[in-house]
Amino acid sequence: MTDADAKDPLARLQEGDRAAFDQLVRRHHGALLAVARSFLSGGDAEEAVQDAWISAHRNISRFEGRSALKTWLTRIVINECKMRLRKAGREINLDISSDEQDALVDRFKDNGHWRRPPVAWEFSTPEQLLEEKDLQRCLKHHLHAMPENQRLVLELRDIQGHGFDDICNMLDISASNARVLLHRARTTLFAMVEHYQETGEC
């Protein structure tokens, strides 16, 4: 092992080590693209993330480590996306519209008991669920079809594992707002898996 390898990766990044930065890009680019795609469509999303990388590269020496590097990068991407939307006179709607309900709303009786209880799934572990390739495709399909604000919060929390408080800060939304968006997204996917179990179709 050379001296350079033994060094703390963050120290290498902050000294301007280009190989370390390339490694950072490889590691996080997919996740950052996924975030940007909740704000912008294909080519614009990619451009926004590229701009975010340029700005991250320029500013990494000033990264103080008060948040995880992943959070810092995601925040840069989100700000870049918001700026582009603003320039285009648009914005992502992170409010919760009251005319929208979660996917389970019709499943309960007036007395609060299940009207249509959950059906049993044939897989009992995440791995078994993912082995079903059609189901995995269906999951991705529904993920892309759901309202962008729900997808964004689910992407950040359940797929990428960002902290709940970090997400509220990054998106500048209240905890209760974030909770409702997450809940709607999760119940949509739950109902989808259930539908797939019952019918074998997406």
Add this chain to the structure above:
Amino acid sequence: MLKCRDVPQHAEQLLAGDMTPGQRFSLRMHLLMCHHCRRYLRQLRVLMGALPQVAEDSTDEEVRRVLDRLDRQA
């Protein structure tokens, strides 16, 4: 009393570790009596465990386009 209707939201709070002891207790009591809600929680756990694994990787092309731009910037 906690109703089945409340369980989906409470189940998420439970999985996030975001519950007061009192809330956890009433959820536990409900789950003891209700196999539908036990099934809901069990299956929600499976779904949420699978989600991190549907993350999309970037393609080599996409990464290359970033590195090219960084090269031009330098």
